[in-house]
Amino acid sequence: MSTATGVPELTARVRDRLARLHPGADAGELKTLPGGHSGLTYSVAVGEATYVVKAVPPGQRPVGRNDVLRQARVLGALSGSAVPVPGVVAVDETQPAWFAMDFAAGEAVEPVLDEPEVPAATARARMLEIAAVLRRLHITDVRAPGLDAPEPLDPAGELERWSRTLHAVPAELRPGGAELLKRLAAEVPGGLPPVLLHGDFRLGNVLCAGERAAAVVDWEIWSVGDPRIDLGWFLLFTDHRNFPRLGRAVPGLPTEAELLDAYGDGEAALPAMDWFRALGRMKMAAIMGHNLRRHREGKHHDPDQERLPPTIAAMISTARDILG
Template sequence: MSTSIQETELAHRVASALTGIQPGLSVGELRTLPGGHSGLTYSVTAGDGRYVVKAVPPGQRAVGRNDVLRQARVLSALAGSPVPVPGVAAVDETQPAWFAMDFAAGEALEPVLDDPEVPPATARARMLEIAHVLRRLHETDVDAPGLDAPPPLGAAGELERWSRTLHAVPAELRPGGEELLARLTEDVPADLPSVLLHGDFRLGNVLCVEERAVAVVDWEIWSVGDPRIDLGWFLLFADHRNFPDLGRAVTGLPTEDELLAVYLDGAPALPAMDWFRALGRMKMAAIMGHNLRRHREGKHHDPDQERLPPTIAAMISTARDLLG
């Protein structure tokens, strides 16, 4: 079956579901939303409403990042909670599965990486705001009805997972990577009680209006595990110097210590944060190295990937520095 035929069938299923919610609504065409890295993502109007549809790609299995029903589960479990998320409007488990969620207006921009530039005062306020949001996410009940959370992933499991990714990157693209992995492995911290993890929590995945966070999006790799896994990743985006040749200086962004203080909200400091900050840098080096390798092998042509080597090297070097 051709992709166009499958998209036509998906459009029919979406229209049928949305008109089932409110009979008589006029449903528009599915329009591809740019920027998605998993599954198929569309926008669609229904009456005065607008929705985002996420669907399993034709011919692919609903696993990993393509498991859209898993994404719908976590959004439904967080509905009405202190964590802002888009509302789930419809779920269709018939394969290829899809779900529709409310379209949340706003900007999801990394101040030090993305265009257009965010005014410094706004960037600072947004970062402090989502530090509060991350705390509220980590206070969510992992036994919430319908969440069906996976087994917890601790520090050792997260390290093993991303070590495999980094090892798949040619050695010349990850200078010092083996030493970093060895040092991370020799001193894995004991796990804290497990919480609900976003997996890629940062301003680039939080829609904001002015200084207010209105929706945390992109839940493809959510899991349950040590809260410091999310924290170590989030803190990485507070300083443009972590991204040589890529980042821009933004005046007045919160420091990592400021963000941690907001997250903790008076609670005791978390142990071994330097290890998790180093882990976050290793993960970024692995992701960038993977993308650069794919470009150089001709699997995904993107000349912009050639800007990554200085940042990959810096991620590995500063991670080793953090470990002492």
């Protein structure tokens, strides 16, 4: 784990600010946390406490995934709610901006994709647990103070946005993709009242301690919109067969129907879920196709991306099957 020696000004600002929370305690070095896909992410110890710091990379604008202040807003809005999130302890809007949050202990492991392997019974319990967490997120008041929620996403807008991404993928990398987009566009369902969306809700973005959800993390793409957008994505990760050459079998994981039951908590099933299940698969195909194209064009060298074509094809094929 490397230290933030390349950003001395950030280091000084963070250590000074956090040291004020613990008078007389020494603030340690900022240590880079691996695995992040947005901004810069560090851990830092101050006395007996440990914090996670997210910062805008030097020289970059605080927009999109680098807009760490936007992430701090949603965490602040959820503080004290029924959705477990790390507490925000400091926000510094001076550029490059950063914020610090409590270090949440736990592991975020996607059972069908990630290492280390999680015992099957634990993986099942975690998945059912976070289905209920997602429900609690979706009943959070989107008018929460300080949230400054964006304009809601409706099904048609979500489809249009991701259709552009899939269209940008070379046709040979998305077999059947054009037909899938036509099918989705022909059957767009009406929207439900907008809720707070995580945007990438799955076990890989929830820190768990044992079978308990300790903290929902990675809020880079949160938004407001139809709750089925989150649900359709979450359901993808219960079956390794959705990910040929990438996934592994985990016996006993909940089925999509079981997760929907856990999410619904006895209420009537949400309408048109098949459309959103297909939409989630299209989005995954678009993301993987985009990443593979970047690799093949030499924009981001990652030979592991060559494992993706079977999964891209499977996502498109099963999405078409779901639509009937």
